[in-house]
Amino acid sequence: MRVASYLVDGNPAWGLVTADGAGLIDATGQFPTLKAALAAGGLGKVAGALAGRPADRALDSVAFLPVVPDPDKILCVGLNYDDHRKEGNHPEQKHPTFFVRFANSQIGHRRPMVKPRISDMFDWEAELAVVIGKAGRHIPAERALEHVAGYAPYNDGSVRDWQRHTTQFTPGKNFPGTGGFGPWMSSPDEIADLQAVTVEARLNGEVMQHAAVSDMIFPIPALIAYASTFTELVPGDVIATGTPGGVGSRRTPPVWMKPGDVVEIEIGGVGTLVNEVVAE
Structure with a gap:
């Protein structure tokens, strides 16, 4: 599994990188941030919920954020x-x-x-x-x-x-x-x-x-x-x-x-x- 944080229309989001590496599947509806998903131990749940879904957007169409934009340290x-x-x-x-x-x-x-x-x-x-x-x-x-x-x-x-x-x-x-x-x-x-x-x-x-x-x-x-x-x-x-x-x-x-x-x-x-x- 590959996950990225990024901006969509100026709003922070995160998602799974598709198997072909060309797109992103928005995971924001599962947890608001990647950090929140990690804190809940929810990455596996996210992967299961989004399995088989097509990309929401092309990988080259987003503004990337740091992988974890808001780390504690x-x-x-x-x-x-x-x-x-x-x-x-x-x-x-x-x-x-x-x-x-x-x-x-x-x-x-x-x-x-x-x-x-x-x-x-x-x-x-x-x-x-x-x-x-x-x-x-x-x-x-x-x-x-x-x-x-x-x-x-x-x-x-x-x-x-x-x-x-x-x-x-x-x-x-x-x-x-x-x-x-x-x-x-x-x-x-x-x-x-x-x-x-x-x-x-x-x-x-x-x-x-x-x-x-x-x-x-x-x-x-x-x-x-x-x-x-x-x-x-x-x-x-x-x-x-x-x-x-x-x-x-x-x-x-x-x-x-x-x-x-x-x-x-x-x-x-x-x-x-x-x-x-x-x-x-």
């Missing part, structure tokens, strides 16, 4: 691929590095990604996002994937100079319109082997990052277990699981996203997020 993981850790000359970590994003920093598929006017150091970060479907605290790693509703591409767009003002990443990660999230969420049954899933970033068609989920330092179950120890995870929460090596800031010379660029984040077997960069 967005937790982002830093330095979770060894090549990215090494390219930044960071020491090995005993624990995952977590920071937060705000919901208003996110944009959906095909929406403009906004380069802040205050900085020219705007960088991409291809990531696999995990969407939580079942609440939990102190979740053991061996049960962690039972709490996952699905997976989606994420671009943790980073304003590097603001990120490096102090040791805290938050300012550089929360400029409005800098975090791409979409186009949709794929349920776990869509993925045959999570560890084999690939994470790739392309800038104007050129591959800049490519890695497998199996390359993560802290695997997804460990991230969920750790996060659920310091906070309660609730349905609709998002965990962006870290980016591999190849970011623009660590290239010689550095490569920054600029207005007119098109950045694609492809998660193998899940989908491809596409955003054009615009100036604030």
